[in-house]
Amino acid sequence: xxxxxxQQNFLSESFLSERCSLxxxxxxxxxxxxIGSTCVxxxxxxxxxxxxxxxxxxxxxLVRKLPLTVGVYYPDELKNYSxxxxxxxxxxxxxxxxxxxxxxxxxxxxxxxxxxxxxxxxTLDNVQSNTTLDAxxxxxxxxxxxxxxxxxRLNVYEIWVKYNMRLSSAxxxxxxxxxxxxxxxxxxxxxxxxxxxxxxxxxxxMRDLAASFTxxxxxxxxxxxxxxxxxxxxx
Amino acid sequence: MNNKKTxxxxxLVLLLITxxxxxxxxTEIDEFRQGATNISSDEKIVILGRRQNNNYETEGSFVDCVxxxxxxxxxxxxxxxxxxxxxxxxxxxxxxxxxMRTSHLQELMRLEVAAQKIEEFGVxxxxxxxxxxxxxxxxxxxxxxxxxxxxxxFGFGTWTDDSNFEAEVWDLDTxxxxxxxxxxxxxQSYMPAVVIPIPLLARVEANACNGLGNQLxxxxxxx
Numbered sequence: 001x002x003x004x005x006x007q008q009n010f011l012s013e014s015f016l017s018e019r020c021s022l023x024x025x026x027x028x029x030x031x032x033x034x035i036g037s038t039c040v041x042x043x044x045x046x047x048x049x050x051x052x053x054x055x056x057x058x059x060x061x062l063v064r065k066l067p068l069t070v071g072v073y074y075p076d077e078l079k080n081y082s083x084x085x086x087x088x089x090x091x092x093x094x095x096x097x098x099x100x101x102x103x104x105x106x107x108x109x110x111x112x113x114x115x116x117x118x119x120x121x122x123t124l125d126n127v128q129s130n131t132t133l134d135a136x137x138x139x140x141x142x143x144x145x146x147x148x149x150x151x152x153r154l155n156v157y158e159i160w161v162k163y164n165m166r167l168s169s170a171x172x173x174x175x176x177x178x179x180x181x182x183x184x185x186x187x188x189x190x191x192x193x194x195x196x197x198x199x200x201x202x203x204x205x206m207r208d209l210a211a212s213f214t215x216x217x218x219x220x221x222x223x224x225x226x227x228x229x230x231x232x233x234x235x
Numbered sequence: 236m237n238n239k240k241t242x243x244x245x246x247l248v249l250l251l252i253t254x255x256x257x258x259x260x261x262t263e264i265d266e267f268r269q270g271a272t273n274i275s276s277d278e279k280i281v282i283l284g285r286r287q288n289n290n291y292e293t294e295g296s297f298v299d300c301v302x303x304x305x306x307x308x309x310x311x312x313x314x315x316x317x318x319x320x321x322x323x324x325x326x327x328x329x330x331x332x333x334x335m336r337t338s339h340l341q342e343l344m345r346l347e348v349a350a351q352k353i354e355e356f357g358v359x360x361x362x363x364x365x366x367x368x369x370x371x372x373x374x375x376x377x378x379x380x381x382x383x384x385x386x387x388x389f390g391f392g393t394w395t396d397d398s399n400f401e402a403e404v405w406d407l408d409t410x411x412x413x414x415x416x417x418x419x420x421x422x423q424s425y426m427p428a429v430v431i432p433i434p435l436l437a438r439v440e441a442n443a444c445n446g447l448g449n450q451l452x453x454x455x456x457x458x
Contacts, residue, residue: 059321059322059323059325060325061325061326062323062324062325062326062327062348062349062352063326063348064348185292187292187294204330207325207326207329208329208330208331210325210326211325211326211329211331211332212326212331212332214326215326215332
């Protein structure tokens with residue numbers, strides 16, 4: 001091999017090796033960036049609380065409607081209700097359960113099945129001027145508890161909710177104010193995510209509330225007295 | 236030649252061990268009849284799981300499994316899907332409101348809306364399934380290692396599964412219980428691991444489901 005050919009070969013080898021190294025650097029760089037960004041995402045997600053937005057559809061109760069026109073007002077606290085479960089070790093937010101939408105969905109299904117007419121109220125101001133209303137109903141959540149298998153050592157997800165229900169006449173006079181509790185549980189299963197376990201338990205809890213409310217509404221002593229005194233009870 | 240014979244021998248031994256180990260399930264079924272039963276081809280039944288207990292609830296998958304057995308085959312009975320029935324009858328069959336005794340069912344059927352809905356469904360019998368599968372007697376130990384060159388497990392694990400379920404049948408014509416069938420299945424599962432864990436599972440709940448489903452089908456048909 002002549003010197004010039006050797007040099008040419010050397011040059012081309014060196015050029016190839018440079019290109020290869022450049023390509024490998026670019027590829028390695030991309031991989032490094034990808035791995036790096038994945039690590040950052042993982043680290044960030046480890047710090048961030050997991051938000052679970054509860055949803056669900058609920059069956060309409062099979063009952064005879066009460067001949068009432070009821071105004072319903074959902075306070076902002078109910079519409080935007082969220083519960084934060086804290087991590088026992090770090091004290092930071094672990095899960096944020098957003099339940100407001102599903103609560104509104106539940107009452108929107110439940111109340112029209114229970115009362116002849118339901119009027120949604122945007123505000124409680126000037127309700128007195130609405131003479132068509134027989135009563136005004138305001139639901140609220142007082143307490144919310146979440147039981148995770150990782151914390152309770154039980155193989156179920158549990159949700160317990162304490163509600164406050166308020167019924168008043170259109171002019172604001174007190175009719176009844178009572179507390180209701182709802183409980184739901186869902187078994188822990190292999191490959192079942194926490195989101196899905198919490199969602200299932202919440203659905204059971206909200207169905208539990210709807211069932212108790214439907215069956216028990218007319219039986220609340222103050223409500224029963226008011227219904228009887230106004231001849232609203234048909235049977 | 237000798238090597239091949241030895242390989243075949245060990246293969247056969249391994250196969251026999253596998254078969255003998257994975258077949259360790261016993262199922263016992265008891266039937267108690269209180270009244271006559273019969274069902275025509277246009278009548279239906281519904282199978283519901285009991286979920287009012289604090290410490291356990293009848294799994295939906297077990298209810299689906301029994302419903303599948305009862306409705307399968309040429310002699311199958313029409314079974315209404317549990318969730319469809321619960322939604323249509325809401326709120327009367329929820330964990331907190333479901334009738335626990337036939338006297339509660341009689342009270343429920345006095346409600347016109349409930350009785351009418353049951354009639355629309357064409358339900359002749361309600362079957363209540365109650366029970367659970369318990370895992371116990373876990374033993375052995377297994378350790379798994381993973382490294383850059385690969386991974387593997389070594390050890391041996393064993394456990395016992397015990398399924399206890401009872402099916403109570405309510406007749407919606409007489410509004411009384413016509414009998415019950417109980418099943419008790421148990422079996423031991425093994426998990427030897429030499430590099431790869433080999434699960435030799437006793438199909439306890441599946442056997443309980445098969446046994447209970449087939450017996451229930453015969454019971455309702457009155458044969």
